[in-house]
Amino acid sequence: MKATSITGVYKEKNRIYTENLPCCKGSTVYNERIVYYRDREFRSWNPYRSKLAAAISNGLKISFKTDSKILYLGAATGTTVSHVSDIVRDGWVYAVENSPVAMKKLLYTCGKRHNVIPVLADANHPERYGSIVSGVDFVYQDVSQRNQAEIFKTNVFRYLKKNGEGVLMVKARSIDVSLKPKKAYELVCLELEDAGLKIERRIDLHPYDKDHMVILVSYF
Numbered sequence: 430m431k432a433t434s435i436t437g438v439y440k441e442k443n444r445i446y447t448e449n450l451p452c453c454k455g456s457t458v459y460n461e462r463i464v465y466y467r468d469r470e471f472r473s474w475n476p477y478r479s480k481l482a483a484a485i486s487n488g489l490k491i492s493f494k495t496d497s498k499i500l501y502l503g504a505a506t507g508t509t510v511s512h513v514s515d516i517v518r519d520g521w522v523y524a525v526e527n528s529p530v531a532m533k534k535l536l537y538t539c540g541k542r543h544n545v546i547p548v549l550a551d552a553n554h555p556e557r558y559g560s561i562v563s564g565v566d567f568v569y570q571d572v573s574q575r576n577q578a579e580i581f582k583t584n585v586f587r588y589l590k591k592n593g594e595g596v597l598m599v600k601a602r603s604i605d606v607s608l609k610p611k612k613a614y615e616l617v618c619l620e621l622e623d624a625g626l627k628i629e630r631r632i633d634l635h636p637y638d639k640d641h642m643v644i645l646v647s648y649f
């Protein structure tokens with residue numbers, strides 16, 4: 430097991446891992462493989478189940494630190510949230526999700542994780558979680574909505590600290606099914622740039638996800 434250049438992400442052969450939090454020893458979130466190395470417990474991070482793992486496997490470098498505060502939009506049942514929680518062990522993950530059914534599962538899968546703060550809310554209205562969330566180091570979004578760029582911008586401008594970074598997982602078909610994926614990505618990038626965000630990287634998630642692109646932005 431070797432550390433990678435991304436804090437908290439490890440590699441063995443061609444698989445990536447995060448180290449399970451001490452409070453969650455022995456437990457899995459989505460039946461992922463657990464491996465032990467020098468008395469430490471690592472959870473396999475499956476790029477076919479998590480777009481962030483797919484993006485990292487395809488070369489994305491993210492600036493998470495062990496004490497980072499992450500605003501995570503579209504938390505679903507906690508698959509990726511749990512790995513982010515392993516990484517920012519001394520920080521916080523504000524896990525925003527608008528489906529009560531998904532949130533119930535998230536509470537079950539991530540309830541023991543001391544650094545995950547579940548927020549049942551619509552990410553279209555960031556002002557509704559203003560009493561819970563404050564200045565974050567990173568905004569991560571995976572919501573598959575037509576107005577995903579708009580949702581991302583409003584959350585970035587409200588909560589991301591200056592010099593922070595954000596990742597937007599773009600699902601081309603959610604933007605407009607009649608558009609070619611390349612055109613949909615172009616439109617999203619233009620919208621983010623027009624708002625003053627700098628596009629640092631764009632990476633296709635093939636072969637792990639079809640017609641998905643990750644966009645890494647910075648905010649000055």
Ligand SMILES: C[S@@+](CC[C@H](N)C(=O)[O-])C[C@H]1O[C@@H](n2cnc3c(N)ncnc32)[C@H](O)[C@@H]1O
Binds near residue numbers: 506525531573574
């Ligand atoms: C593709 S899934 C996210 C998967 C998750 N990021 C993972 O890797 O484990 C998208 C999630 O976003 C949620 N969602 C969609 N629109 C939303 C909104 N406006 N506000 C908050 N959550 C939203 C959906 O309910 C769904 O659970």
